[in-house]
Each structure stands twice: as structure tokens, then as C-alpha cells.
Amino acid sequence: GENVEQHPSTLSVQEGDSAVIKCTYSDSASNYFPWYKQELGKRPQLIIDIRSNVGEKKDQRIAVTLNKTAKHFSLHITETQPEDSAVYFCAASPGGSYIPTFGRGTSLIVHP
Amino acid sequence: DSGVTQTPKHLITATGQRVTLRCSPRSGDLSVYWYQQSLDQGLQFLIQYYNGEERAKGNILERFSAQQFPDLHSELNLSSLELGDSALYFCASSDIGDTEAFFGQGTRLTVV
Numbered sequence: 172g173e174n175v176e177q178h179p180s181t182l183s184v185q186e187g188d189s190a191v192i193k194c195t196y197s198d199s200a201s202n203y204f205p206w207y208k209q210e211l212g213k214r215p216q217l218i219i220d221i222r223s224n225v226g227e228k229k230d231q232r233i234a235v236t237l238n239k240t241a242k243h244f245s246l247h248i249t250e251t252q253p254e255d256s257a258v259y260f261c262a263a264s265p266g267g268s269y270i271p272t273f274g275r276g277t278s279l280i281v282h283p
Numbered sequence: 284d285s286g287v288t289q290t291p292k293h294l295i296t297a298t299g300q301r302v303t304l305r306c307s308p309r310s311g312d313l314s315v316y317w318y319q320q321s322l323d324q325g326l327q328f329l330i331q332y333y334n335g336e337e338r339a340k341g342n343i344l345e346r347f348s349a350q351q352f353p354d355l356h357s358e359l360n361l362s363s364l365e366l367g368d369s370a371l372y373f374c375a376s377s378d379i380g381d382t383e384a385f386f387g388q389g390t391r392l393t394v395v
Contacts, residue, residue, distance in 0.1 A: 177325075205383060214285065214373065214386040215326070260326060270316065270339050271384055275325035 173198040173265050177274025185282050190251050192277045194261035195243040203264040204237060204244050205271060210257045218259075219246070251281045286310065289374050289387035297395055301362040304390045308355055308376030314338070315357040316377075316384060317349060321370040332357055364394045 174197040184190050196204075202223040207215035221228045221235045221244065228235050232251075237244040248255055258278050262271040286309035296302055308315050317329040328341035332351035343349075346364075351357045361368060371391050375384040 203382075207386075214388050216285070216386070217383045220383065270328060270331055270341070272328065273318075273326040 173201060173263055173270075173272040175261060175263050175272050175274040177261050177277060179277060180275065181278045181280070183280045183282065184251055186251060186253060188251055190248045190255070190279055190281075192246045192259055192261070192279070193243060194245070194263075194274050195241075196263040196272075197242065198263065198265045199239075199242065201263040201265045203271075204235070205262050205264075206233075206235060206246050207260045207262065207273075208257045209260065209276075215260060248279075251279075253281050253283050255279060256281045285385040285387065287374060287376050287385050287387035289372075289390050291390060292388060293391050293393075295393045295395060296364060298364055298366060300364050300394075301360065302364065302392065304359040304361070304372055304374075304392075306357045306359070306374030306376075306387060308357070308374075309385050312376035312378055312385070313355065314377045315351055315355070316375045317343075317357070317359050318373040318375065319370050320373060320389075324370075326373065329359070361392070366394050368392065369394045 177194045205220035208218045209215040232249050234247045258276045260276045261274045264271045288307040290305045313334045315332045318326040329343040331339040349359045371389045373389045375386045377384045
């Protein structure tokens, strides 16, 4: 089955800095890569996703890049704000199977 | 509000007992997933149902079982509970294929 590795497990930045979270996946058939944000005590919520036919997608301060050859994808957050503090999960969905496999999460801490 | 409803929100029970967690998916979503999130752990996939039928199994213990009913709501049954089963259990639903999974608020299970 699919295996998703996520790094780093913890990321601490100053407000206004950029943050980058990286994920790798194992199944070359994966074609959908969502990113979820989970605030303390709350449910995971989708913040951005990318499909295998696209190399990059941007939505305001967040962007995701995908390198299918290397089987890795990354989340980029620019101009971080304290409200960006949360746990971020990447996931990969293999074609033919509809199960998102999640990474172990990255705890992002943005210091004011 | 994601449209996915989970009940109860909190559950405290003793070791050896059995509990049932309930999930109502988003209107129109045929696919239901169950995930377990323990302290400092990521989202561990347990099981998926699609339109009433079991579609995939993850790391689900034999003491755990689930089903999806004709009205598409799902129940996760946990029996012979152990202290290590204490966790946040999320239900998620999606339409079909590689689309966004919407998460419920979760059920926090505490086994004492």
C-alpha cells in the first residue's frame, strides 16, 4: 500500500517568515495530494490540494508543489501568522483506491 | 461545519467494555472512512465503506468492527476495550474517487 513520509515533525518560525513542509510517497499510482490543517482539539480541514497533472498550485499565502518523478510534494506558507499555528497533514490518494493515506503530521508554531 | 456528524463527542468507559461510535456523512457522500488519532500520532486509517459495502481495511484490530447502513450512516464498534484504545476517532466522508474528505468533529474515547 501507499506510504507517506512527512518532515519535519515540528517547525518553529517567527511571524512573517516562510514555512516549508515536505512529504514523500511511495505509490507511483497516487494522483491526488491534499493538505489538511488541524487546530488544537478540532477536526482536520482541507486547505489546499493538487492533482498529478499539475506541478504547482497557489492560494493566497499557501502553495503546494508536486514532483511526480521524485515522488515528493511540499507545502509552502509565506508571511506566516500566529493563526497559522496548527498541525498540518499531507496525504496521498492512489488511483483505483479512494483512501487518503496521511503523513504523521507537522506541528507548526508561529511565534509573534 | 463540515456536514459530517459524529456522536457522541466524548465517551468515558471502563476496560473490557464495548462502545459504538456513530457517523452521519455529508449529504450525498457515499464513502465513509474511520480514522484513529492517538496522542502524538497521525491519522491511522481503520476502515472504509462505500455505499454500504466494506471497501478497504487498514490497521483495524479484530476487536473493532464497523458497518454502513442503507441510509449511509456508519457505526464503529469497539469491544474488549483496553487503555491503549483511548484516542480521538474521526469519521470522514467523500463523494467518489480522489476528492476532498470532510471530517467530523471526532469522538474522544477515554478508557479508564
